[in-house]
Amino acid sequence: MNKKENGQIRNKILIVDDSEINRSLLSDMLSGEYEILEAENGMEASAILQSHEHEISVMLLDIVMPVMDGFETLVAMNKNGWIKSIPVIMISAETVPAYVDRAYDLGVQDYISRPFDERTVRRRVINTIMLFAKQKELSHMVADQMMEKENGNQLMIEILSNIVEFRNGESGLHVLHIRTLTELFLKALLEKTDKYDISRKDIPLICNASALHDIGKIVIPEEVLNKPGRFTDEEFAIMRTHSMEGARLLEDIPMRKNEPLIQLGYQICRWHHERYDGKGYPDGLKGEEIPIVAQVVALADVYDALTSKRVYKDAYSHEKAVEMILNGECGIFNPILMECLKDISDTLEKELSVLSQGSSQTEILGTVEMMMEKGELEVSERTLRLLEHERTKYQFYAELSHEIQFEYTAMPEMLILSEWGARYLDMPETVLNPREEAFGQKVFDGSDFEELLRLLVNTTPEKPVVEKKYLLNINGHERWSRVIARSMWDDGETPEYMGAIGKIVDIHDNMEKMTNLERMAAHDSLTGLLNHKAAKEKISDILNQDEQQKYILLLFDLDKFKQANDQYGHLFGDEVLKYVAETIKKSTRASDIAARMGGDEFLLFMPYKEQAEPLVKRIFDLLCGQYKEFRVSVSMGIACAEECGGDYSVLFHMADEAMYEAKRSGRGRYCFYKAEMADTGGEAR
């Protein structure tokens, strides 16, 4: 069929057999008229099906194969729905009934037994393709007719209900509202309970029937129907007959009693004014005696009546209407329906306005969806063209974005990379068993890839997105990358995890820039030591975490440094500072914290064992020395962290006091903080 529409396209045949000779034998017999794709086993076949499902006209499948055999392949085809679009011909020497039966059960169309005979092979392939095409064409025709009929039905019902509405002086919106409300309440009800004998696929029909609820009003005299103000008892009695009259109208339609639409319409017409406590009319039914469809329409009717303007009343707000219904001001309803009303109350008003506008379209779409589910509607040629268009678009953008985009399928496990991504990683576009392959072992660290897959499986259809940074190995280079992926689920009643789509973005340069900036922000540019702010943060962290607090803080400045500057120039001054910084770096360990506070003031923070003094003395002695013409001497104050109560500013203050004490005592010395310094310190400055 492709041929007719598009001269150059040949039907594609996928041959799956582990023996190269067998594949090429078949290929030789068929290649004149068909384009041949080959796969060595079910895994490879699945990969081809994943990306070329709609291009393949028929598949020839061997049974005994390594990795993934013919039956396993069929199972995967069923699971992924491929079996619906691709006819499979089994090739095997096995004619054991058990084999043959199982193959047919799994959806195989035909059987070719070895040894291959050219004529048989060609004939079977042609027959299968033609049969399948015919079947598709027929199902399209049936689907079209069904659509037409369905639309006609719905239109007739809408016309009929509109006549009633018109006579009633209403806009016709009431019918649309009832349909929509009925739909919303039914969906909410099905979420809550399965105790009623209705399912999602019944909803469109019930909605159609709901439109008929007031047809009985056709027999009510106009002056009663449209009377402004209150009814007399007599008038009310007349009005009340409309429910029974409506039911009778439907009942009297000849030969149609068993139509589900008529039966539902009857229930709805007759009982949509019954109430759960038995105080409704016409029959005074109670509780679950009232059919659930009538209960639902009754609620819809009341809600819409309250929120609409009528000849005898103004419109109430949504909130007021819900409140009145819940308070029982319009009669008593099924408690479970009251729960439903509460559940959807927040969104009801908005959905009502949106859905009522597009109600016909949504329902047609619903019908189409239902038919698709039942397999009544196959993918049309037009859909395929659209799909192709989308694919071109997607490929183009993927190419431009310079991101590795991927599709991951959980069963059989495989990964499909975007063209650009595959080139970039120097890998084939299809990676089977990605966990075992370079993708899951080398590009990702093995455990990282496992983690990513685990995160994806553990998502839900409501929250499907996973985002995480990984250090990847791209062609031998370590690159920080961000993986953003979204899990994919099938649309069954309980959604099943199918796999994921996602992309990998290289963020290495950005990360590096950030780390660099962070480093620069934390360090003093002249000496390469930390600056005060960074040192303060690090020390505070340690003070907060370490219970022992066996640390000392050393604070010192260079004696007569100003002279060095004045005498030999600022460049020389900088050299002295660098020399001191180098000395500090040499005499401390990586775990110690050393910082330049600014000017000629430095800070050291380090742990000590039993005695702090020997450590201090060693550092002090190292610092005092000669740099060129300048004699380096320091005044140093020391405070122990044990006394600061974990507070950095207290500790700093103590060391500062001690340093001034050292200065006051004649410089060129170190001095430990003592409690009595606290009072005098401030004055000494």
Add this chain to the structure above:
Amino acid sequence: MTVKECYDAMGADYEDVFARLRKDERIQKFLLKVMNDKSYDLLCSSLESGDMAEAFRAAHTLKGVCQNLSLTPLYKSAAVLSDRLKEQTEYGSDIEPMLDRVREDYERTISCIRELDGQ
């Protein structure tokens, strides 16, 4: 040597293969491929290493290839071994004579094909 003579020398069924494949060139082309087919080697090595599942698949493939090309003697001996490996997955002394038979047929078949190729 013609294709038919080659089949006669192998003790294989030329009429049958010609009826199905319908061209001598095609038959010859695929016969030559048999020389490069790995299933016989795989069969021997899997039996040696005790990988019985792989051995079954290899015997099965060899059988299928021979069947398609009507290499009747090798097809028959490969089928016997393939059936045995399918029914029982343990190694047994009964396998040896079967494998000997396959080896004998395989060598004869291959040497005939080489001769055909030699021209």
